[in-house]
Amino acid sequence: MTAARSADAPFAFLKGHGTENDFVIVPDPDGVLDVSAADVARLCDRRAGIGADGLLRVVRSAAHPEAAALASEAEWFMDYRNSDGSIAEMCGNGVRVFARYLQRAGLVGAGDLDIATRAGVRHAHIGKDGVDGTEGEITVTMGPAELPGGEVSVGVDGQTWPAVHVSMGNPHAVAFVDDLDDAGELLRAPAVSPAGAYPNGTNVEFVVDRGPAHVAMRVHERGSGETRSCGTGACAVMVAAARRDGLNPARTGQPVTYTVDVPGGRLVVTERADGEIEMTGPAVILAEGTIDPSWLAAPSH
Numbered sequence: 167m168t169a170a171r172s173a174d175a176p177f178a179f180l181k182g183h184g185t186e187n188d189f190v191i192v193p194d195p196d197g198v199l200d201v202s203a204a205d206v207a208r209l210c211d212r213r214a215g216i217g218a219d220g221l222l223r224v225v226r227s228a229a230h231p232e233a234a235a236l237a238s239e240a241e242w243f244m245d246y247r248n249s250d251g252s253i254a255e256m257c258g259n260g261v262r263v264f265a266r267y268l269q270r271a272g273l274v275g276a277g278d279l280d281i282a283t284r285a286g287v288r289h290a291h292i293g294k295d296g297v298d299g300t301e302g303e304i305t306v307t308m309g310p311a312e313l314p315g316g317e318v319s320v321g322v323d324g325q326t327w328p329a330v331h332v333s334m335g336n337p338h339a340v341a342f343v344d345d346l347d348d349a350g351e352l353l354r355a356p357a358v359s360p361a362g363a364y365p366n367g368t369n370v371e372f373v374v375d376r377g378p379a380h381v382a383m384r385v386h387e388r389g390s391g392e393t394r395s396c397g398t399g400a401c402a403v404m405v406a407a408a409r410r411d412g413l414n415p416a417r418t419g420q421p422v423t424y425t426v427d428v429p430g431g432r433l434v435v436t437e438r439a440d441g442e443i444e445m446t447g448p449a450v451i452l453a454e455g456t457i458d459p460s461w462l463a464a465p466s467h
């Protein structure tokens with residue numbers, strides 16, 4: 167990582183998570199840091215780095231070429247990277263953690279704020295703190311889901327399941343299975359076919375029912391591997407489950423809410439009659455420190 171001001175200057179970082187989908191947060195309000203894919207992979211390394219599923223760079227929209235056009239709508243841009251350094255359009259757990267960081271840093275007040283992402287502007291509502299001292303949950307608008315249709319299937323260890331293609335700004339393949347263990351250890355990305363359905367790769371969710379409007383999922387994330395939670399994945403799962411259950415708020419005018427359990431906790435997802443999806447869940451900042459740029463510049467061992 168290099169900085170326009172001084173290549174030797176240390177950089178602040180924080181560590182946070184949302185339902186155990188964890189992130190290195192790098193505040194860079196003026197967009198002066200050049201964070202390469204290799205830097206991200208090194209920072210996210212769980213043994214030789216800080217360790218995380220992804221990195222959130224906090225940049226003023228006006229200071230980032232991909233977000234400058236959104237600056238009048240949202241002051242802050244979430245520059246999200248997967249742990250392998252690849253760029254993704256959106257991160258649902260990340261955007262809650264991003265909002266929590268802005269609140270904690272005093273850059274926004276409690277309440278409502280808009281955040282620019284590569285998938286467009288998302289609106290966050292930061293809830294009041296709980297009476298037990300816990301931080302309030304955060305609700306984020308996630309945009310409408312797109313279901314391009316077409317037959318898709320996913321496979322692990324010789325087993326194959328039909329899947330639902332859902333876009334939440336980023337791609338998802340949602341497969342309903344009998345048992346979450348059917349997906350095995352998920353050490354590698356599941357096979358997805360036809361390959362042309364996802365030219366840029368995809369996140370894959372495996373889903374079981376837990377009760378009425380209540381499901382549980384595991385996820386293999388594009389660029390990060392199996393994670394403990396995926397917010398956009400939970401929204402994709404909610405929509406796939408609702409359509410499977412014959413529910414479509416755009417037709418009935420009635421919002422639909424599902425509880426989505428993930429290995430790292432619980433998310434609540436509502437699809438409104440106007441198609442907008444809202445997701446509510448926790449967002450925690452747990453540590454902060456300083457990155458030594460000479461460590462990043464040194465060859466890895």
Ligand SMILES: N[C@@H](CCC[C@H](N)C(=O)O)C(=O)O
Pocket residue numbers: 187220248253254255256257258259260336337369387388389390393395396397398399
């Ligand atoms: N964990 C995220 C999704 C992060 C991006 C994803 N891996 C992709 O490449 O699309 C979430 O909470 O949504």
